[in-house]
Amino acid sequence: DTAVSQTPKYLVTQMGNDKSIKCEQNLGHDTMYWYKQDSKKFLKIMFSYNNKELIINETVPNRFSPKSPDKAHLNLHINSLELGDSAVYFCASSHYADTQYFGPGTRLTVL
Amino acid sequence: AQSVTQLGSHVSVSEGALVLLRCNYSSSVPPYLFWYVQYPNQGLQLLLKYTTGATLVKGINGFEAEFKKSETSFHLTKPSAHMSDAAEYFCAVIANTGNQFYFGTGTSLTVIP
Numbered sequence: 001d002t003a004v005s006q007t008p009k010y011l012v013t014q015m016g017n018d019k020s021i022k023c024e025q026n027l028g029h030d031t032m033y034w035y036k037q038d039s040k041k042f043l044k045i046m047f048s049y050n051n052k053e054l055i056i057n058e059t060v061p062n063r064f065s066p067k068s069p070d071k072a073h074l075n076l077h078i079n080s081l082e083l084g085d086s087a088v089y090f091c092a093s094s095h096y097a098d099t100q101y102f103g104p105g106t107r108l109t110v111l
Numbered sequence: 112a113q114s115v116t117q118l119g120s121h122v123s124v125s126e127g128a129l130v131l132l133r134c135n136y137s138s139s140v141p142p143y144l145f146w147y148v149q150y151p152n153q154g155l156q157l158l159l160k161y162t163t164g165a166t167l168v169k170g171i172n173g174f175e176a177e178f179k180k181s182e183t184s185f186h187l188t189k190p191s192a193h194m195s196d197a198a199e200y201f202c203a204v205i206a207n208t209g210n211q212f213y214f215g216t217g218t219s220l221t222v223i224p
Contacts, residue, residue, distance in 0.1 A: 041149075041216075043155075045212075090154055097143055097206070100155075101157075
């Protein structure tokens with residue numbers, strides 16, 4: 001079984017649209033994350049949730065909104081998509097400060 | 112506050128040669144240190160980690176790293192590079208309080224046949 005899964009794997013959309021990326025982990029972890037990886041492979045933390053509570057909210061546009069319906073899920077909703085949002089988005093989970101387990105990524109392309 | 116510096120965004124080695132990827136960190140509290148590998152079009156996966164105890168840690172695929180507190184370093188090594196080692200490598204530091212963590216900017220390893 002996949003430990004951390006994300007859907008969709010690819011997302012191609014027009015500027016101005018709203019889209020969501022879903023993430024689920026079956027590891028029983030208490031902390032989940034969203035990262036953005038740009039074309040130069042630089043990995044930037046966006047959000048972190050611990051037991052459904054937001055604990056890290058880096059400086060990202062407020063067009064990005066995470067939603068955690070339960071400990072196993074952390075979804076990312078993006079409003080009014082812009083060209084600069086094109087990137088690979090990774091979900092990850094961990095037990096507290098231990099190893100983070102990453103999903104396979106969602107490649108978002110904004111046209 | 113924590114930070115991570117990976118020296119060399121691109122490293123090339125010949126097949127069979129030593130692999131050395133450098134990572135230096137700064138941390139105001141005892142850190143947990145990690146190396147992750149990312150193969151093309153995949154997510155990151157753990158290579159190895161240091162939390163406490165033995166400072167030389169061994170990971171998957173023949174990699175190892177040594178925590179040197181005096182040098183604030185956690186360099187990744189492998190005695191003999193294999194073509195399959197070509198990937199992006201990330202060093203990460205996490206405060207053992209769990210609420211602050213940073214990933215390095217990554218090092219792309221190329222293995223030349």
